[in-house]
Amino acid sequence: MEVRYSLEVRERAPHVRWRVGQVVKHKVGLKLEIRDLNELSWPLLIVFFVEISSSTYVQVMVHGYRGVIIGWDLTAKASKEFIERVHKGNKEFADKPNYAILIDVRDRLIPQLGYVVQDNIELHGGRIIHNLLNTYMERYDENDQKYVPKPWLKRIYPDD
Structure with a gap:
């Protein structure tokens, strides 16, 4: 999977529903x-x-997996081939917010990163297990039921 990232600051748009650090569940x-x-x-x-x-x-x-959001794009930032394969004919998904998600290893045998359109995820809460979690998140906040992003990630998504 090819997902291109840049370290530019992302300004939150009103139609971006989810935030970095939130635990979500993939749905189809x-x-x-x-x-x-x-x-x-x-x-x-x-x-x-x-x-x-x-x-x-x-x-x-079908609830595919749980995961934590580590980033989002206002529109899909992946190769044309990837978008066609993942969105399976739903061309409008490429023009909607897409989220990078660390997938809980309890739901997938191998640690994976997902890239999912906003319409296919819902808020879930709870902790996840992933070997890269500490790369992106400081800790889990029990009160807010979300992960707290590392300072470098917070600089990219300051409004989250």
Whole structure:
């Protein structure tokens, strides 16, 4: 994955929803047309939380992973190939805020960095485990339920 970063100060825009240090959860929504609930296989029911929204449609919310935000861009700053692969045809995602997230190793076997569009994350809270966490964060603030960024990161995102 190629994510390009610069150390320039980022001015917060009103449409940037999340802040550096917040713990979030990645989410992806899928809609499946189901004519008969017996068509659903048990592995699907075990893996996904299924919410019936009408008699013919089942909405599936997949919570991919937890993580802490370590940066954001007003619009996606990644290669065209990466954006096409990750956003899977949702070209409008490239024009929305995208967030760099350290992914909790309890949700992925190998420490990873995610780059996720704003629409696909929600606030979660709690601590995460990642081998690079101390590179970006000073400590976890129990009162605010978020991590406190290191001074160098706070200089880049002063409004967070």
